[in-house]
Amino acid sequence: MERRDSNHGDGGDGNNSSNNNEDHREIKVMEVIHKVVLPPPRSTLKKMKIKFKETFFPDDPFRHFKGMPLKTKWVFGFQYLFPIFRWAPAYSFSLFKSDLIAGLTIASLAIPQGISYANLANLPPIIGLYSSFVPPLVYSVLGSSRDLAVGPTSIASLIMGSMLRPLANPNTESHLFLRLALTSTFIAGLFQASLGILRLGFIIDFLSKSTLIGFMAGAAIIVSLQQLKALLGIVHFTKQMGLVQVTSSVFHRTDEWSWQTILMGISFLVFLLSARHVSMKKPKLFWISAGAPLASVIISTLLVYLIKAQKDGISIIGKLERGLNPPSWDKLIFESPYLSTVLRTGIITGIISLTEGVAVGRTFASIKDYQVDGNKEMMAIGIMNIIGSCTSCYVTTGAFSRSAVNNNAGCKTAMSNIIMAITVMVTLLFLMPLFAYTPNVVLAAIIITAVIGLIDVHAACQIWKMDKMDFLVCICALLGVIFISVQEGLGIAVGLSIFRLLLQITRPKTVILGNIPGTDIYRNLHHYKEAKRVPGFLIVAVEAPINFANTNYLNERIARLIEEEKVEEKHEDLRFLILDLSVVNAVDTSGIAFLMDLKKSMEKRGLDVVFVNPVEDVMEKLERANEADKFIKPECLFLTIGEAILLLSSVVKECA
DSSP: OOOOOTTTOSSSGGGOTTOOHHHHHHHHHHHTOOOOOOOOOOOHHHHHHHHHHHHHOTTOTTGGGTTOOHHHHHHHHHHHHOTHHHHGGGOOHHHHHHHHHHHHHHHHHHHHHHHHHHHHTTSOHHHHHHTTTHHHHHHHHHOOOSSOOEEOOHHHHHHHHHHHTTTSOTTTSHHHHHHHHHHHHHHHHHHHHHHHHTTOGGGGGGSOHHHHHHHHHHHHHHHHHHTHHHHHTOSSOOSOOSHHHHHHHHHTOGGGOOHHHHHHHHHHHHHHHHHHHHHHHOGGGHHHHHHHHHHHHHHHHHHHHHHTGGGGTOOBOOOOOOSOOOOOGGGOOOOHHHHHHHHHHHHHHHHHHHHHHHHHHHHHHHHHTOOOOHHHHHHHHHHHHHHHHTTTOOOOEEOHHHHHHHHHTTOOSTHHHHHHHHHHHHIIIIIGGGGTTOBHHHHHHHHHHHHGGGOOHHHHHHHHHHOHHHHHHHHHHHHHHHHTOHHHHHHHHHHHHHHHHHHHHHSOOEEEEEEOTTSSOEEETTTOTTOBOOTTEEEEEEOSOBOTTTHHHHHHHHHHHHHHHHHHTTTOOOOEEEEEOTTOOOBOHHHHHHHHHHHHHHHHTTOEEEEEOOOHHHHHHHHHHHHHSOOOOGGGEESSHHHHHHHHHHHHHHHO
């Protein structure tokens, strides 16, 4: 379905030297009209192949292998699966010095955080250290990020602890609770690896920025409130996570408050927050914030040991067994009473931890100007959690706080993760008895300091300024987490985001375009005040794909625009409806039927419908529909709005 080549004309009038001035003007008009051509013919199989590649392989990870010998392809393929073999052969002592400093620095943060986050997940403290040993080793072999520091995170720990608590009491049924946590970690890893292998990473994109900001802030508040138990020394504390239940439990147990615990907690909390503030003001002093948690653990442990503070009501961790991760594949449990909750917990913690890990990896990759393969990262994090679940570890990912410290400490490769893991291994083998007198109140202070940075007020204010609907999603996530539960608050925010997306699909934006005087530019009349209507023309732009979900709306919307246009133009007769399809990147059979019906219905109302700049997919389907029903003539297709108006105006004048 091509427009005729205007340079050749279509008859004798345009080539007759005896034409009058009007004929010469028509020739001039026709010379600027470009033809709308069909896309090159392609088989259905080839089109499906291209669509599949664009959907699941937008980054084209195999582009580097093209034109290589088979042996080289195998080598590069092996390095793609195991990135450690890409950088290890060229590893040097200078790189090792940088990674050694970074590894020891993040280890000083990982040890107290590992113990603290395991406590947050209602798991034995030793599990947090196990989770800072094996997963970093696995990631250093499979991961593609140089800066990602792997370990447990506060949000995943909170979600796992709160979702599994209804199935088993972590105090009285600790063994069952641990088995459920390990099984949830296995499910999370399997889900994450599957997303990476099947190239389905776009699923985590449903967690929008506004959703994550609200969710993280709500979770940070809940995490902080939960630490009031340790900060105040309360023994009997609520098992629920809501704001009302927690505050009620705090003020109904004032008889259990311990002034010694409160004094120690406030002192170390001020110390940790001050160290964090100094590092934020002067990034070169990052080591102050990084070393503060370990310093707090050492100082508080010595203090409790020397003054026997546990006798005054300050609770301590207690005895921790030395030794490396014991195997735990035999502890995974898939029995029917627990399966549904374990699956739900694994998928939710898997999505949250995957989102955080991939986002952190991409952030630091962009800072250092190198590429991180998102799907490859999903596979690495997934396999890391599968192996972790079989070696007494719970769900881990790339934590933002540790990765920031790792980056600031000058890490060069994933060797920093290996050094951190070795440091944790030494701790597990030789130093565990030293943590027996570590007070729980200091662990609570470490958790509060870590999660307080998740409350991003500035980002929330920016969302309010840019998009009120996004801000509503953010607030719903925040309030849902605080007043209902962590998982339900997240579900509400995701549901609102999807509802908004569906509204955008079913109610696409349609605007009336006008001409900016003195130019061939056409813009939204309501946006550009200098844009003017073109008499006799209604120019409508559809800014979304046309499909079964929005054809009825578009039909009603265009009919209403025509009526409004007639009123606006004082009932001047419209002659043409120009439909700008430049932004319509896809159309289905319902959309084609809508275009056919629109043209026929407009003709009954005395309007000619023309289409401007249909893209490849739309043009191809229009041609196929036109073969069966000649509803589009060549003169109804134009490359630009300006050309359409120029030619149609000349035709009207000629007929007049």
